[in-house]
Amino acid sequence: MATFAVNATARAIPHGSVTGNDTSSRLLLSPSSSSISFVSSRSPTSFLGLRLAEPLAAKVPALCRRSHASGLRVVASASASDRPTVLVAEKLGEAGLALLREFANVECSYKLTPEELRAKVAHCDALIVRSGTKVTRKVFEESKGRLKVVGRAGVGIDNVDLQAATEYGCLVVNAPTANTIAAAEHGIALLAAMARNVAQADASMKSGKWQRNKYVGVSMVGKTLAIMGFGKVGSEVARRAKGLGMHVIAHDPYAPADKARAVGVELVSFDEAISNADFISLHMPLTPDTSKLFNDETFSKMKKGVRIINVARGGVIDEDALVRALDNGTVAQAALDVFATEPPPEDHKLVMHENVTATPHLGASTVEAQEGVAVEIAEAVIGALRGELASTAVNAPMVPSEVVISELSPYVTLAEKLGRIAVQLVSGGSGIQAVKVVYSSARDPGDLDSRILRAMITKGIVEPISSVFVNIVNADYTAKQRGLRISEERIPHDSSPAAPLDSIQIHLTNVDSKFASALSKSGDIIVEGKVKDGLPHLTLVGSFSVDVSLEGNVILCRNVDQPGNIGEVGKILGEDNVNINFMSVCRNAQRKLAIMAIGVDEEPSKETLNKIGSIPSVEESVFLKL
Numbered sequence: 001m002a003t004f005a006v007n008a009t010a011r012a013i014p015h016g017s018v019t020g021n022d023t024s025s026r027l028l029l030s031p032s033s034s035s036i037s038f039v040s041s042r043s044p045t046s047f048l049g050l051r052l053a054e055p056l057a058a059k060v061p062a063l064c065r066r067s068h069a070s071g072l073r074v075v076a077s078a079s080a081s082d083r084p085t086v087l088v089a090e091k092l093g094e095a096g097l098a099l100l101r102e103f104a105n106v107e108c109s110y111k112l113t114p115e116e117l118r119a120k121v122a123h124c125d126a127l128i129v130r131s132g133t134k135v136t137r138k139v140f141e142e143s144k145g146r147l148k149v150v151g152r153a154g155v156g157i158d159n160v161d162l163q164a165a166t167e168y169g170c171l172v173v174n175a176p177t178a179n180t181i182a183a184a185e186h187g188i189a190l191l192a193a194m195a196r197n198v199a200q201a202d203a204s205m206k207s208g209k210w211q212r213n214k215y216v217g218v219s220m221v222g223k224t225l226a227i228m229g230f231g232k233v234g235s236e237v238a239r240r241a242k243g244l245g246m247h248v249i250a251h252d253p254y255a256p257a258d259k260a261r262a263v264g265v266e267l268v269s270f271d272e273a274i275s276n277a278d279f280i281s282l283h284m285p286l287t288p289d290t291s292k293l294f295n296d297e298t299f300s301k302m303k304k305g306v307r308i309i310n311v312a313r314g315g316v317i318d319e320d321a322l323v324r325a326l327d328n329g330t331v332a333q334a335a336l337d338v339f340a341t342e343p344p345p346e347d348h349k350l351v352m353h354e355n356v357t358a359t360p361h362l363g364a365s366t367v368e369a370q371e372g373v374a375v376e377i378a379e380a381v382i383g384a385l386r387g388e389l390a391s392t393a394v395n396a397p398m399v400p401s402e403v404v405i406s407e408l409s410p411y412v413t414l415a416e417k418l419g420r421i422a423v424q425l426v427s428g429g430s431g432i433q434a435v436k437v438v439y440s441s442a443r444d445p446g447d448l449d450s451r452i453l454r455a456m457i458t459k460g461i462v463e464p465i466s467s468v469f470v471n472i473v474n475a476d477y478t479a480k481q482r483g484l485r486i487s488e489e490r491i492p493h494d495s496s497p498a499a500p501l502d503s504i505q506i507h508l509t510n511v512d513s514k515f516a517s518a519l520s521k522s523g524d525i526i527v528e529g530k531v532k533d534g535l536p537h538l539t540l541v542g543s544f545s546v547d548v549s550l551e552g553n554v555i556l557c558r559n560v561d562q563p564g565n566i567g568e569v570g571k572i573l574g575e576d577n578v579n580i581n582f583m584s585v586c587r588n589a590q591r592k593l594a595i596m597a598i599g600v601d602e603e604p605s606k607e608t609l610n611k612i613g614s615i616p617s618v619e620e621s622v623f624l625k626l
């Protein structure tokens, strides 16, 4: 029996076929590529190292030779009845549909009610959606284990219940890159349309009016545009705005400054960005940190008459506060493609506001982007149905099962937590460029395969600040794409080689920190951790030794070493019903400075954290969510 590796790039339309005695398999020939592809057949997981039935296998070597000689591509597919079924619940580009049809039975059913969707998934192996379909826990329940993959034809997976997908063993994949340019172009379209009242003037003309004086606009040339979030979309908007003659600044605490410089953009602090800008364009992901980041307080710091564009996510704006800011003239105009609830309710105050230009989440909606997204998602779904580990898998197991049971397992957890801590200590406009990881170990250097640890550190650093999901396959690529240079160093440790590692240290070089004590003399954020009794512990912050078990979240305080601090912090947390699970105090000298590291089970409220920060002996404090 022959075994063939699967080629994930199967794309061409088949031009010929040879059918074996095995009626479930068919070889299809296409002149478009010299590669050999085997497009699906039976149950999904059987496609890794696919086994061909004997009669068909006998024919394959000849076809392989022919393929190399003539440039023909060999594709094998299954009979219609035996193929997986893919439900496409929102409109998908033709190129993607064609790919899917080579491999599976494809059912396109749009505008399904939640009940209809649940009824259909019970008969489907894969489901493809955009942002308009809610893939809830009930969907996974009703599928009764048949649904193997959910493909999100776009970036954001806020509409998919990831926890439920994971519990039901369903892989979720997305298409993170193909709509970047479309989103950036839509940002520019909204900027120009808003500045020149295009939508309002058009509506006025259609109602029979000719209002030349009412729709005098503002110019863009020479104006300052602040890009909030200098990632894939933000940087493309910046490039285009420069072409319009705008002065572009950006705020992104995690973007490398040289990436911004290369586009001629200066990275500045949040307050500097919003207070200097004539136009503000939002391009950050929706995270706990960015939720309602644009609110009464931040609007009040903006230049009077500022104009705001949002093609990111509606939730980054407090919509009621924006209505107030528009009404009182702080914000002259807004152009919004995204809303906290989509579609927004009828008579939504922002949609109806005369100074708002609104579009129904059209950022990714160009013919070209949708074709690109469709191909990207079709390839990811087909790959996943074949049992391949997709690099765009959102909930793929990060840690291979053999590592889960190995001695490296607690260090894998430690590596991710240290990454999360380090990134949450960053502030300002310097951006993260270089990450140095120092592994201290008593073992021979050749004994440690650090790939999984490096991947976990990347995951810890990148996930809290982006909409990217890092897995073992895409970790190095993701780091490179974001301009993160990760270097690794091994230092010998004089201890027993029984444990694979003594400690892991992460240095974020040359960054600003919101907790100054985390900085070394050379200006690096340094955090170190160890595994103690099988559990990850934070053991160093900057130059301060600490010891806190990384079970829940962590509060760090730098305070003057004096009696009563511990009791006061404990009392404040107790009043908020926040349970302390671990605490350590380290001081540099008696009655001088001390670092208090407090492990807490719950997330304290903002008021509680403010209360801790305003204890007179506390010089600085930070909350780190793990």
Ligand SMILES: NC(=O)c1ccc[n+]([C@@H]2O[C@H](COP(=O)([O-])OP(=O)(O)OC[C@H]3O[C@@H](n4cnc5c(N)ncnc54)[C@H](O)[C@@H]3O)[C@@H](O)[C@H]2O)c1
Pocket (backbone or CB within 6 Å): 155, 156, 179, 180, 183, 228, 229, 230, 231, 232, 233, 234, 251, 252, 253, 254, 255, 283, 284, 285, 286, 289, 290, 311, 312, 313, 337, 338, 361, 362, 363, 364, 365, 465, 466, 467, 468
């Ligand atoms: N309207 C649409 O149709 C559409 C299309 C594509 C993307 N999007 C949305 O646009 C946003 C950006 O997408 P992307 O692909 O550029 O993502 P990205 O991950 O490439 O970039 C996001 C950037 O935001 C930065 N960031 C994180 N937290 C920040 C903070 N507190 N302040 C400032 N910057 C912060 C990150 O460092 C990163 O550089 C996402 O919300 C995405 O869902 C919308």
Ligand SMILES: O=C(O)[C@H](O)COP(=O)(O)O
Pocket (backbone or CB within 6 Å): 130, 131, 132, 153, 154, 155, 156, 157, 179, 361, 362, 363, 364, 365
């Ligand atoms: O997350 C995304 O990719 C964008 O917001 C686009 O969403 P859409 O695919 O529903 O247009």
